[in-house]
Amino acid sequence: MLVVKRKGRKEKFDERKVYGSVYAACASAHYDEFKCENIAEEISKKIKKSVKSKKQVQSGEIRKKIENELKKKDDELAFFYEQHLPNLKRL
Numbered sequence: 001m002l003v004v005k006r007k008g009r010k011e012k013f014d015e016r017k018v019y020g021s022v023y024a025a026c027a028s029a030h031y032d033e034f035k036c037e038n039i040a041e042e043i044s045k046k047i048k049k050s051v052k053s054k055k056q057v058q059s060g061e062i063r064k065k066i067e068n069e070l071k072k073k074d075d076e077l078a079f080f081y082e083q084h085l086p087n088l089k090r091l
Contacts, residue, residue: 002056013051019044022066025081029074039077043069 001013019040026036047065051057070078 001051001054003059003062004056005059010056013048013057015044015048018047018062018066021081021084022070024084025070025077028080028084029076039073 002010003013004010022043023036023040026039031039043066046069047062050065051062067078067081070081
C-alpha cells in the first residue's frame with residue numbers, strides 16, 4: 001500500500017511512523033512509557049487495519065484518522081500530535 005505525501009511523492013506505508021508519532025505525542029503529554037507504548041500500539045494497529053485494503057491513501061487522511069483516535073483518548077494528545085508534526089522534519 002502506498003501513501004501519497006502532500007507534494008505528490010509516494011512511499012510504502014510504514015506502521016512504525018504512525019507508532020512513532022503517536023508515541024511522541026504521548027510522551028509530550030507526559031504519559032509514562034508503558035501508557036505511551038500501549039496507546040501507540042493500539043492506534044497504529046487501527047490505522048493499519050483501516051488502510052490495509054487500499055492501494056494508496058493520502059497522508060492527510062492517515063493524519064486525520066490518527067487525530068480522531070487521539071481525541072477519543074484525550075484532547076491534549078491530539079493537540080500534541082498536531083503540534084509535533086511540523087517539528088519532525090528537524091529530527
